[in-house]
Amino acid sequence: MNVRVDLLHGPHNLAGTLFSVIDTLRTFNNLWQLRNPDKRGAFFHWRLIDAAGNELPLPDWLSEMRPPSPGRKTLRPSQTVLFVPGVQMKSVPDLNQVLAQCSDELNCIARYHAQGRVVAASFNGAVLLARAGVLDGRRATVTWMIANWFASAFPNVQLAMEGPVVVDGPVFTAGAPAAVCDLMVELIRHFAGEEMAQIATNGLLYHPMRFEHSSLNFPGISVKTRDSVVFRAKQWLQQHIQTPYSLDAVAEAATASPRTLLRHFKEVEGMTPLDYLHRLRVERAKQLLEVTLIDLTEVMEYCGYQDASAFRRLFLRTTGLTPSEYRRRYTMRISSRRWRADEAGEDLIEGLGLDRL
Template sequence: MAGTLFSVIDILRTFNTLWQMRNPDKRGAFFHWRLIDAAGNELPLPDWMTAMQSPAGGRKTLRPSQTALFVPGVQMKSVPDLNHVLDQCSEELDCIARYHSQGRVIAASFNGPVMLARAGVLNGRRATVTWMIANWFASSFPAVQMAMEGPVVVDGPVFTAGAPAAVCDLVVELIRHFAGEEMAQIATNGLLYHPMRFEQSGLNFPGISVKTRDSVVFRAKHWLQQHIQTPYSLERVAQAATASPRTLLRHFKEVEGMTPLDYLHRLRVERAKQLLEVTLIDLTEVMEYCGYQDASAFRRLFRRATGVTPSEYRRRYTMRVSSRWWRADEPGADERADDLIKSLGIEPDDNAGH
């Protein structure tokens, strides 16, 4: 499945951009890659795929543990068809076993873990595979400890993902392994779906049913999403939801498992995280954009939600934009800062502070 390989490359390219934003003083890219055949020889890419080429340069000498082999899945019509394909892949299986014995990280997705199992890489290890062949896989490779509880399973230097769509999660785990927890969190923020960030952006889709749009909880959530900076008032939210405060509280807890105020705090913390990641505005402005007037309350709520203070979160996860963007003496600095904040879906709330 060549598409999976190119998805991996796209994700690595995006991460390299995030890494360079985080480390503007360092030259070169963090990740480099190449496509290889069963003998380990690099395969050239056609001219029309030059954008997929690995960045130039890079370290010439790497320890095996600093490298990874990614094994994509293969097209199959059935389990017998898959076995037939793999019976013709003895050289590829030898390559996987050889790379593993050298101490390299091995990763695979979809039905790719079958190749790892046949190469002996998964013996005694936990792994996952596509649900389509999970029962057959478990009976065919009893030495493998099946783990189907999540999209990605990591066991030492072996990484497996069951669904092709989980390849992004798989690469994030590889980033965590090679680049560390902080860069993995930055990659997660930049690459993976965040429900709370989607909700606080104020975007809506026509696919939501009329019944949902007409519900008390939907109206309350929609109002809160549009008024993150507005001082909280249960009566005001209930009025927007066309319900009594008591009815709103009951329905909101039943549907969301929290109060409207708890939900608002989650939206505010998520907005604060975004601002801390991609802007250099001071903490007072961050606090105001998130609807807080009390600095100590803001820090307490933020730490309760994230485990760290706002300052520590910025230190760990900021994507460092050039300070020239924020210098008051640079022409257009205010406009650039406003544009960046607006790009996050954040607009000034006319009701803020009232």
């Protein structure tokens, strides 16, 4: 399947958002090609357009990174997305002045929507969608800075502020410029399916446990809690993820008695040190299954387990999938038939810092 994203560019746009979209699509194309080596070409294509629908030239350095266009004739309307970035604004009156100069953009948005194409917007770009009539009777989100005004100005729109992205049929909105990556993941889900969306989520979006787990390689990243006992215990567990669990050893590292450690850890983290260690180990296993080709026994050992059935049972309870099922569904790597297995995992194992344990 080919999907083209048309990036609507105008004099008032937040141009950085457009670059964020391009970077996200380029990264996803790499993930797609790793997962689907037999399929030629990129999944997503993009172009910069003006309000009349004319393609605009890209800078040379950016044009070289764009995959060849599949051509208009090969795309159905449902395979085309119009992305509307936010516009510069100082206040609501200032925004209204900008909107008064956007009649061509409003016509473009309405035209795309009427043709059955997907329409997406970020930040206050949702206001343009609302002005064009695209959001009538639909759920949408917008930046919190103008939420009250938006609700009053567009009573036919069901304003939803509970999450970064709102999807209603073929219309996608994100409330903040920084949520554009989340918005792209929802577009990936729409066009490429749940499994590729999860792969994109794992690779592109912030995941607290993964960043905390990474602190075993970069101790400076680890976020201190107010309770230094818990911080020392977590730091020790992160640095000894492969070591057989011993409450006494963790307590000694935290300079506390086992009973005191258990009480403090439960208060701060809502779990025991062993539960926390299991979470770290499962998160590491997920990363290894996603990005390496090493066998399940090695995955288990890298995660500090010696009993295969116990590891499988814990992984299944945590993720709802067995390790083998998880790898089949979310791997970012292609079949070992196309790689030398000993080389395929080494670079990524080194990247995860596991070679230093």
